[in-house]
Amino acid sequence: MEKVFIFIFIISYSFYEIQSVNVVRPRGIAFERASLYIPDKDFACLDGSFVIPFSFVNDDYCDCPDASDEPGTSACPNGTFHCTNAGHRSLTIPSSRVNDGICDCCDGSDEWGTTKNISPCINTCEELGRAAREEAERVQQMIVAGNEIREQFILKAKEQKTEKQKRISELMNQKIEAESIKNETMVVKEKAEELEKSVLEKYRIIADEKRKQQEELQKVKDQNEAYEAFHDIDTNKNNIIEENEIEGYSTFDQNKDGMVSEDEKDYFMETKKEMNLDEFMLNGWSRLKQLLLTENVETETTEDTIEKDGDGQFEEIEQSDDHPDDDIEHLDSADAVDESQYDEETQLIVEEAKRARESFEEADRKFRDIERKISHLHDSLSKDYGIDDEYATLDGECYELSDHEYVYKLCLFDQITQRSKNGGSEIRLGTWNSWIGEPKYRTMLYDRGQSCWNGPPRSTHVRLSCGLEAALISASEPNRCEYVMDFIVPAACVQFNEKTSTSERGHDEL
Incomplete structure (x- = not known):
């Protein structure tokens, strides 16, 4: 050319x-x-x-x-x-x-x-012409040498293509086998889980009954605590909590200033002058429990403080016994089952179901892995790597360029990123889209990058030219959020011949 x-x-x-x-x-x-x-x-x-x-x-x-x-x-x-x-x-x-x-x-x-x-x-035409001819000869020599490397790229691409097609064929056979194993393990799993569900039903019923009993016990305990609290406050024992009785109950002194203020009384009494037992059980007890909980937390914090005695030894103050009954166990739901209660036969069935689930999950994972590999290979084979697939061997290869402020990273047929030298995360400048412009296979479009602040998504044009070694040689942002990069590569070293397409020759070679 x-x-x-x-x-x-x-x-x-x-x-x-x-x-x-x-x-x-x-x-x-x-x-x-x-x-x-x-x-x-x-x-x-x-x-x-x-x-x-x-x-x-x-x-x-x-x-x-x-x-x-x-x-x-x-x-x-x-x-x-x-x-x-x-x-x-x-x-x-x-x-x-x-x-x-x-x-x-x-x-x-x-x-x-x-x-x-x-x-x-x-x-000066003769001198300039001589320099131009020398430069043209230098470029031509580079084109020739680069084209030899390009031919090697093409041969390697053909080998890779054949290998990928062969690999797809192998994976398709593996997929059939993996799908069969997956279906078999799914049938085994479903049967094992059905049997497991059947044998565990009685334990679920027992657990549900136990939970109901615990709830009833807790309800009775809560009512007893509420009844005791009511009568502790009702000092004149007339079954009515009166406003003056609130003043003598230190729990209502929330700010601990030694007296119960009007606001503190109103919080509990709801601005009423008195409260009977039913009203207390309906509303008053829940507010009092909240105050008691706060008081207990403060008490525990104080009691857990370690004080130093006169001999330099530390002595832990004894904790209060004013805590809920820790002996009562709680189950989160009716489905909670204590496996330690299983008989030997049930335990074997549960373990068998667990193994069946694990076998199915493993088979399903292998099947999906094979599907992903096949999909990736199909995507690779469907990409446009040039008139002779000369760019195929560069798929996924990454090249960096550093300037005074940023480090640019071009991963061919994948994405382009920008990283500030002052730190921070990478910014995606575009994702591979297609070839654009004329001559063909000289400009790559990477779009759908991260959006600029109050601007469009970033995009990048990568201009390819002949070079004996692949390298990213320049990067700029001529327009806001629109980047241009120059990349040299032997695959772009094309010599003119009968086979070369008109669009690939360009206009400056005639």
Whole structure:
């Protein structure tokens, strides 16, 4: 591809050099358009608008709307000037640059009318052309060497593809076997669990009865405690708690200031002056229990404090016995069953059901693992890795680039992340989507990244070019939340041949 370009490049220079000597044409006109400018004939504006005497061509006055009569002057604002640049690349510049004192053409032809006070332009085309040809030759050598590596990538990709297809076939056979084992263990599990449920039913009934008994005992205990508390407060024993009796019950002194305030009395009495036993059992007892609980916590904290005696030894203060009955056991639900109560036969059935569940879970896990592997291989085979799968071997390979502020990480066909050098979590700049643009297989799109603050999701374009070693060489954010990266890789080193697609050749190689 580049070799053909160099050949055309060199031949073109020679062609221009020969023709520029033998053919007279107006200044600023390319050779291929010279036939449109014949000195002994009137000139027709190229847009067909006017016919003017040829003496009006390049007379520094714009006669044609398309500027075709002034190719060698700056008279027309929309005109262009052609630099022949023999020995180097020809160039077309805006006519406004003609005779502006700046040498835009390496042959100096754009400054033909400069004043005597300005030094004439030096023709540097031969030197520049030589440097361009040397650079083109260097690039061509890199293309050739890179293309050899690219061919190795293609061969390896074919091997990997064959291996993946073979692996899928193996996994499909394993999947059939794994699914059969999974179904068998599921049947065994269901039967074992059905038997387990049957034999455990009597234990569940026993546990439920025990729970009900415990609830009844707790209810009676709670009622007894409430009754005792009521009569402790009712000091005059008239079966009514009166406001003045509240004042003598220290539990109601919540802030521990030595007296029961009006607010503290109102909290318990609900602003009433007196409370009978039924009212106390309905509402008062629950509020009193809350106060007692707080008091007990404070008491336990005090009693657990270790005090130092005169001999330097520590003595633990004896704890209060004012605690609920710890002998009463509680079951969370009717399904709670004490396995220690199982008889030997039941224990064997329970253990068998447990083993059946474990066997099924293991079989199901193996089956799902095989399914995931198959799915992953199918996804890999369905990806577009280039015209010859030249990028396939790079799938999942990661490359980093560090600048003064961030570390960028490109994982090909996967995702791109950015990490601040000052710390913090990684930010996803995009997830692999597709190839975009022309020529094809030169720009990768990674989108659906993390959203910017009050902005769109981040996305990244990765531009690929030829290089002998894969490397991420640049990263920038030209627009908010839109990133551009340059990546060199041998897989992008394509030589022009009959097989190369038009889109892959590009436009600069003709």
